[in-house]
Amino acid sequence: MAKLGMPNVIVxxxxxxxxxxxxxxxxxxxxxLEEEQSIIxxxxxxxxxxxxxxxxxxxxCGIETASEAIENPCNIYSRRxxxxxxxxxxxxxxxxxxxxxxxxxxxKVYLQAKGKEGTDKWQDSLKKIATERFDYLSIPTVEADQxxxxxxxxxxxxxxxxxxxxxxxxxxxxxxxxxxxxxNKYIKTxxxxxxxxxxxxxxxxxxxxxPLTISATxxxxxxxxxxxxxxxxxxxxxxxNGEFFIWYDGTKYxxxxxxxxxxxxxxxxxxxxxxxxxxxxxxMIYDDIRTTAQDSYIGKYANTYDNKCLLITAITGxxxxxxxxxxxxANYSTVELDTEAIKNYQLQNGLYTKDxxxxxxxxxxxxxxxxxxxxxxxKIKIIDAMEDIELPLIFKKGAYFYGKI
Numbered sequence: 345m346a347k348l349g350m351p352n353v354i355v356x357x358x359x360x361x362x363x364x365x366x367x368x369x370x371x372x373x374x375x376x377l378e379e380e381q382s383i384i385x386x387x388x389x390x391x392x393x394x395x396x397x398x399x400x401x402x403x404x405c406g407i408e409t410a411s412e413a414i415e416n417p418c419n420i421y422s423r424r425x426x427x428x429x430x431x432x433x434x435x436x437x438x439x440x441x442x443x444x445x446x447x448x449x450x451x452k453v454y455l456q457a458k459g460k461e462g463t464d465k466w467q468d469s470l471k472k473i474a475t476e477r478f479d480y481l482s483i484p485t486v487e488a489d490q491x492x493x494x495x496x497x498x499x500x501x502x503x504x505x506x507x508x509x510x511x512x513x514x515x516x517x518x519x520x521x522x523x524x525x526x527x528n529k530y531i532k533t534x535x536x537x538x539x540x541x542x543x544x545x546x547x548x549x550x551x552x553x554x555p556l557t558i559s560a561t562x563x564x565x566x567x568x569x570x571x572x573x574x575x576x577x578x579x580x581x582x583x584x585n586g587e588f589f590i591w592y593d594g595t596k597y598x599x600x601x602x603x604x605x606x607x608x609x610x611x612x613x614x615x616x617x618x619x620x621x622x623x624x625x626x627x628m629i630y631d632d633i634r635t636t637a638q639d640s641y642i643g644k645y646a647n648t649y650d651n652k653c654l655l656i657t658a659i660t661g662x663x664x665x666x667x668x669x670x671x672x673x674a675n676y677s678t679v680e681l682d683t684e685a686i687k688n689y690q691l692q693n694g695l696y697t698k699d700x701x702x703x704x705x706x707x708x709x710x711x712x713x714x715x716x717x718x719x720x721x722x723k724i725k726i727i728d729a730m731e732d733i734e735l736p737l738i739f740k741k742g743a744y745f746y747g748k749i
Contacts, residue, residue: 368631370624371449371552373440374417374478374509375545376469377433378485381457387414387428417454417473435536436484439546443553444563451549452476463493470497474507477631479624480524481511482548486541491516498522506634508627510604512548514540518605519586521617524551525605527587532570547588550599551620556628557670559621559729560602565590568597586618601731616726625671625726633659649711652681652718663724673725681710685719 390413420437429437441447456469466483473481486494494511495518501507502522512524526547531538538546546565554560571590574582579591579600586605590597602620609615616622636658645651656679663677683706690696690712701709 368477368628368635369449370479370556370628371446372452372478372480373448373450373545373548373552374452374454374473374476374481375436375440375548376454376456376466376473376481376483377429377436378458379430379433379455381459383428383430384416384455384457387455388416389413417452417476420451420453432484432542436482436542436545439543440482440549442546442549442567444550444560445555445558446553448549448552452478463490465490466494470494474501474505478509479627480548480552481509482544484542484545486514486544488515491518495520495523508630510623510627512544512551513605514544516605517586517607519607521604521606521613521623523605524548524620525587527582527589529572531568531590533567534569551602551624554602554621556621556625557729559619559731560599561729561731563599563602565597565599571597588620616728619728621729622726625666629663629666629724632662647714647716647718652720655718656680656720659720659722663722666724670727673727677722677724679720679722682719682721683709685721686710686712686714689714689717689719 420441437451437453440451452473454469454473456466460466466486481498483494491513494513495516498509498511499520499522501509510522510524512526515527515529516523516525518525524547526540526544528540528543531540531543531546550563550565551560554563568590571592573592582589583601583603584607586603586607587600588603589600591600603618604620604623606613606618609617637655641655659679660677663672663679666672667674667677686709687701690701690709691698693715696712
């Protein structure tokens with residue numbers, strides 16, 4: 345099963361002032377939108393281009409007479425947008441902001457000039473947006489021959505560059521936990537029929553607007569009036585193939601089971617890695633601990649046993665907060681020094697012999713000098729959402745009715 349967690353807290357320690365693990369803001373969507381170059385130039389260079397209906401710059405903070413040109417990318421918090429954007433781009437932003445339980449915490453929009461083609465069409469925009477922090481990426485005008493390049497990019501950043509973002513792709517079997525395979529063929533609302541690529545902005549916003557205490561499974565989409573439909577067996581097969589899609593239950597349109605595109609499980613990546621909720625919590629925990637370690641620990645404290653213990657206390661406190669919020673199983677999370685890793689370090693660096701280490705207690709080994717290294721280990725259990733209900737009911741004497749809801 346998958347592991348790792350999330351959220352926001354500041355704890356101060358009495359002894360050494362060691363910083364607590366701070367929880368990051370989650371629910372940030374990045375949109376790469378194509379616009380005319382003239383519009384981009386107007387918005388990014390003309391201080392008078394943005395008026396009270398702007399979505400970027402100072403206007404989103406309530407200042408009706410913004411006087412500064414926007415940055416690219418820019419942050420969006422509400423449906424108030426510039427009059428200069430194309431109608432399609434306004435619509436993508438509006439759909440993204442629909443969210444689910446909440447709206448996305450923030451949308452980062454990067455405007456790319458129209459006219460580029462080819463499989464590497466988005467490379468410059470991806471390089472620019474990669475410097476930002478976000479959770480989900482959508483490119484509403486992406487084409488099928490560009491999806492493999494995007495998969496490679498996401499894998500590279502998640503696995504090698506410490507950026508735990510995900511991307512919503514239209515009908516792409518990525519077989520990867522960082523890819524959401526939105527597989528509908530078309531989506532119809534009262535005003536427009538959308539391609540799956542166009543509707544990835546809506547899906548990214550829906551996932552970003554889902555609290556980590558629940559999942560996006562069966563999230564209703566009240567604006568949808570039609571989409572491609574399948575029978576129950578076909579729906580089951582689609583979920584098993586790593587597809588996330590809109591389906592019709594006979595009365596309303598809603599999302600399927602909230603899974604990502606990962607299908608091939610391994611010993612290190614089992615069922616938990618297939619669940620959007622679980623991966624979101626894992627990514628949050630990874631980001632929070634890594635960011636706090638970089639900002640508040642690395643290079644700032646002597647690597648003594650006492651300071652290692654204070655770091656453990658900070659991480660443990662963070663995990664206990666997540667337990668209290670129902671994201672992790674209560675009274676299960678632990679963090680401690682990794683005695684075996686410390687032993688191996690001593691042996692590999694010729695600091696102690698195997699016989700010398702064998703005569704030491706675990707406490708004595710844990711207090712040995714490890715130069716710049718800190719060796720920790722821990723365990724957690726992430727709480728999934730309620731999704732499968734089995735309820736045997738006795739409906740008359742001596743007989744059972746057994747059903748799955």
